[in-house]
Amino acid sequence: MAPTDPSDPSLPRIHRAEYARRMNRVLDYIDQHLDTALDLAQLADVANFSRFHFHRVFAAWMGETLGDYARRRRLESAAFHLSCKPEASVLEIALATGFGSGEAFARAFKVRFGCTPSAWRAGAAQHRAEQMAAARERHANRHGNPDSNPDQVLRNASQADGRAFTDHGDSQQAHGERNMEVRIIDLPEVRVAYQRHIGPYGPAIGTFWREAVAPWMHANGLSERTCYGIGHDAPGITPPDKCRYDACVAVPEAFQPGGQASIAVLPGGRYAVAPFCGAPATIGEAWMWLTREWLPSSGMQCDERPCFERFSAVSALDQRTGVLTCELCIPVRAL
Structure with a gap:
């Protein structure tokens, strides 16, 4: 499902702007509370949307369900911390990103990234090198494009x-x-x-x-x-x-x-x-x-x-x- 395009001319500009502000509040709130359980009703209140309709509105705007978004952000945050915080244990990072146990974290991490958290941490330098190579390739492919x-x-x-x-x-x-x-x-x-x-x-x-x-x-x-x-x-x-x-x-x-x-x-x-x-x-x-x-x-x-x-x-x-x-x-x- 593709995210709703806020530039769609069929939506009044003032309504698009208000939706964007409200959704940004929710995204910021989620990032600030990755270590806690996220309550749908509370998030609807943050956005000042109807609790009954909020989940559907979020999925239509973001192109993924609220649960999928929160899970993805927790795992992405954990991957970042595994690379940049060698002093923190895998369990500490799991708990800090909202997982109840190291086992649940390891299972979810392997599904998302194809390796265990420990293997990801051990290959942190290689991950960065791969990102650099991919970025150079994207840059090379853009030669000749005015943008x-x-x-x-x-x-x-x-x-x-x-x-x-x-x-x-x-x-x-x-x-x-x-x-x-x-x-x-x-x-x-x-x-x-x-x-x-x-x-x-x-x-x-x-x-x-x-x-x-x-x-x-x-x-x-x-x-x-x-x-x-x-x-x-x-x-x-x-x-x-x-x-x-x-x-x-x-x-x-x-x-x-x-x-x-x-x-x-x-x-x-x-x-x-x-x-x-x-x-x-x-x-x-x-x-x-x-x-x-x-x-x-x-x-x-x-x-x-x-x-x-x-x-x-x-x-x-x-x-x-x-x-x-x-x-x-x-x-x-x-x-």
Whole structure:
């Protein structure tokens, strides 16, 4: 079953926007409560939908039942933690992602990923290498497609001022040697308005910023605010058509969003922050270096907060060279 297309012209725009905001609240709530039993009635209340109809509405909107979605997110979260938290036991990860026992977790994990949790953890480096190879192949297959060109940027709706956003490339090249200066700093929490894209990463993200987010920012006087890009899922774990990406912009406390935008708070605290400056298509390489090379040798580990890219909508992209400048931010705590 394919997800309902929110751009269907047969649905009134205001109704589509309201549905999107309500469903995003539910998806966020599920992610924040993967370790607990999810109650259908409570989720219907989060969305402010009829308890009687909510399950059907969710399945029609998301293209999968509520139970299938929650099970998939628990297993994807567990796979991520198995790769990135070597200090946690398999049982601890099972319990933290809502499974009642190690045996139930192992059975479900093998059905989803074709191997045991321990085998997945042992092959974590190989999984990352396979993801890089697949991303390079996707990038190679896009040569000649205008949407794969780093110069295809997300432009401000006013156009005349020349401001731009970047395409969010998913290419992950062989990481090679990098010389990124990583700082450990405390960032304040920030209130953001976000719009969510569900589908494959890559050129579609640039199109999303360009066609949906930038015009909305311009119309609401937000074109000079700081922006944040959050890719919630790992394409090697989550099916491409289910990957979630939030395009965020910092907003004042009193700001109330319109359209399909929702409000969230990016948590503050300690982050590893690295400057990125290069072709947009190579940003995956930089993320890979940070998580595969820098993080294991830093004495730090990721915590539960989201990673994000932070950039200025005004100056992120050099129009002449196509070079993107932003900061890669990883939430960290001591091992």
